[in-house]
Amino acid sequence: MCTMTKRQISQERQADAERLKKVWMEFKDKEKANNRKVSQEDVADGCGWSTQGAFSAYLNGRTPLNLDALIKLSSYFNVSPSEISPDLAEELQSVVDRAGRVHHIERTNTERSGxxxxxxxxxxxxxxxxxxxxxxxxxxxxxxxxxxxxxxxxxxxxxxxxxxxxxxxxxxxxxxxxxxxxxxxxxxxxxxxxxxxxxxxxxxxxxxxxxxxxxxxxxxxxxxxxxxxxxxxxxxxxxxxxxxxxxxx
Known part of the structure; x- marks a missing residue:
């Protein structure tokens, strides 16, 4: 008899889920104060996901957060990516730093002054x-x-x-x-x-x-x-x- 075991996510991603919950609750409270109601379905739709379950999975730590989801969620909630996942935000910044080569911009240590x-x-x-x-x-x-x-x-x-x-x-x-x-x-x-x-x-x-x-x-x-x-x-x-x-x- 085969027994299915639940896949465990890393402590870092579990911590991401907790920070995401905090951001989500603060966002809901802010919207409520402005007489606006927001649901998990609204977040999923705003992030381009087909079902509410995608957001719920990140929120409850069932699915580990990734860079694409971090960008979408931090954009939706209008927060810095580091507020949700500090280590993924560092990885994202690394991608940003490498992007300069993609942009075909040659950067030098040009002296800056007034x-x-x-x-x-x-x-x-x-x-x-x-x-x-x-x-x-x-x-x-x-x-x-x-x-x-x-x-x-x-x-x-x-x-x-x-x-x-x-x-x-x-x-x-x-x-x-x-x-x-x-x-x-x-x-x-x-x-x-x-x-x-x-x-x-x-x-x-x-x-x-x-x-x-x-x-x-x-x-x-x-x-x-x-x-x-x-x-x-x-x-x-x-x-x-x-x-x-x-x-x-």
């Missing part, structure tokens, strides 16, 4: 935050001014956010300082340039396999791009108010 960063010409951001570099000869030769930065390298550039696609986190008219020499970090902002010419600024979650995971700045909406579609991922190192913008260098 400097004025030139503002580049881009089309106005649409309601989803997308914009496109202006290629006209007039735009390329026009002086769009400068913003000060304490940490930018000589390769940094600035983008002015236009419209309300990132409100209330970022207001209309503020500037993003983007630095190709910096390293993207989980939950920080990045500028993603796609090979079709579109660009967007979102929160960086990571690269799993060949898929780039992003989170909208002003909501919990997630975006994914196959890395074959991506030209570059450049960290946003500072956000500068319009009062600091100048036309003179």
């Amino acid at each position: 400097r004025l960063v030139s503002v580049k010409a881009f089309e106005k951001m649409d309601e989803n935050g997308y914009y496109r570099k202006l290629e006209s000869e007039e735009a390329n030769h026009e002086n769009h001014g400068y913003v000060p930065s304490l940490d930018a390298s000589k390769d940094a550039y600035a983008i002015q956010g236009t419209g309300n696609s990132m409100y209330p986190v970022i207001r209309n008219g503020w500037f993003f300082v983007c630095d190709p020499q910096a390293t993207p970090h989980v939950t920080e902002f990045v500028e993603v340039a796609l090979k079709n010419g579109d660009r967007v600024i979102k929160e960086y979650i990571g690269v799993i396999g060949s898929v780039l995971h992003l989170l909208s700045i002003n909501s919990s909406e997630r975006s994914t791009f196959d890395m074959d579609e991506v030209e570059s991922v450049v960290p946003v190192i500072e956000i500068i108010p319009p009062s600091r913008h100048t036309k003179n260098k």
